[in-house]
Amino acid sequence: MLKGDHVTPTLAQEAGHFAVGALGKDPLVMRLSEALTPEVMQSIVDEDDITVLGQNPRREIMGRLVGEAIMEDTASRNPLRKLARRIWNKAK
Numbered sequence: 905m906l907k908g909d910h911v912t913p914t915l916a917q918e919a920g921h922f923a924v925g926a927l928g929k930d931p932l933v934m935r936l937s938e939a940l941t942p943e944v945m946q947s948i949v950d951e952d953d954i955t956v957l958g959q960n961p962r963r964e965i966m967g968r969l970v971g972e973a974i975m976e977d978t979a980s981r982n983p984l985r986k987l988a989r990r991i992w993n994k995a996k
Contacts, residue, residue: 911975913975916975917968918967919974920967920968920970920992923970923992923995924963924966925963926995927991930991930994935987936966936969936984936987936991937962940965940966948968948969952968966988969984972985973991
């Protein structure tokens with residue numbers, strides 16, 4: 905996982921959820937959480953065609969963003985995705 909070998913989107917998303925949970929109230933996680941306003945969350949749901957978010961939509965979306973950061977080969981210019989990449993790098 906750390907080297908990016910044999911990573912599936914599902915595995916990356918689960919690792920993203922683990923990273924968010926493991927870091928808990930880390931300032932990076934808190935910053936991402938605060939950035940996810942209802943409007944931003946709705947745009948991500950619409951963009952990614954998400955149908956199930958579970959009991960904690962904010963944490964679900966944070967895990968998804970970190971999972972996407974794991975899958976990306978290049979750095980994103982999107983501020984939320986850059987923050988998600990920093991969370992993954994810290995969790996490693």
